[in-house]
Amino acid sequence: MRSSSSKNSKSDMRIALGSDHAGFELKEDLRAFLTERQVEVLDLGAFGEAPVDYPDVAMKVAEKVSRGEVERGLLICGTGIGMSIVANRFAGVRAALCHDPYTARISREHNNANLLALGGRLIGKGLAREILKVWLETEFQGGRHERRLSKIGELEAKRGSRKKQSMGRG
Numbered sequence: 001m002r003s004s005s006s007k008n009s010k011s012d013m014r015i016a017l018g019s020d021h022a023g024f025e026l027k028e029d030l031r032a033f034l035t036e037r038q039v040e041v042l043d044l045g046a047f048g049e050a051p052v053d054y055p056d057v058a059m060k061v062a063e064k065v066s067r068g069e070v071e072r073g074l075l076i077c078g079t080g081i082g083m084s085i086v087a088n089r090f091a092g093v094r095a096a097l098c099h100d101p102y103t104a105r106i107s108r109e110h111n112n113a114n115l116l117a118l119g120g121r122l123i124g125k126g127l128a129r130e131i132l133k134v135w136l137e138t139e140f141q142g143g144r145h146e147r148r149l150s151k152i153g154e155l156e157a158k159r160g161s162r163k164k165q166s167m168g169r170g
């Protein structure tokens with residue numbers, strides 16, 4: 001999100017968002033919040049309160065982030081736990097489940113989180129908006145955190161090539 005001086009100009013950040021039925025109401029509110037701030041959103045469902053399985057939506061959003069088709073992702077289920085479990089299986093996705101502005105800030109400064117998971121049954125709309133605002137406005141600090149994230153990247157690469165080898169043995 002841009003600074004308040006350019007509040008009316010379009011943000012260059014694209015966010016894919018999704019929820020299951022338990023996160024639907026909060027997703028709708030946060031989509032409005034993002035749109036008001038000129039952030040481009042790609043809403044991948046749910047589109048109502050009928051029950052949907054959270055992995056189905058999490059996969060769609062996480063895939064967009066993993067492929068670099070959007071800069072960030074936002075996923076909401078009842079607790080945010082299921083969404084973060086699924087999202088973190090995608091290469092390059094660093095999903096953070098945040099319940100307060102502090103964890104939102106640190107998830108950006110230290111972890112360079114590119115996907116925010118929220119619990120729609122745990123937090124109210126005001127707090128959720130505050131968490132999202134902090135998360136969008138906080139920059140990654142780099143430095144020693146960069147080294148730590150590289151280790152996650154190396155682990156991902158190693159595990160990916162092992163998986164390919166074992167599939168090849170079929």
Ligand code: RB5
Pocket residue numbers: 020022023054077078079080081082083
């Ligand atoms: C749905 O009842 C609930 O299990 C889901 O929204 C989520 O909390 C899973 O982690």
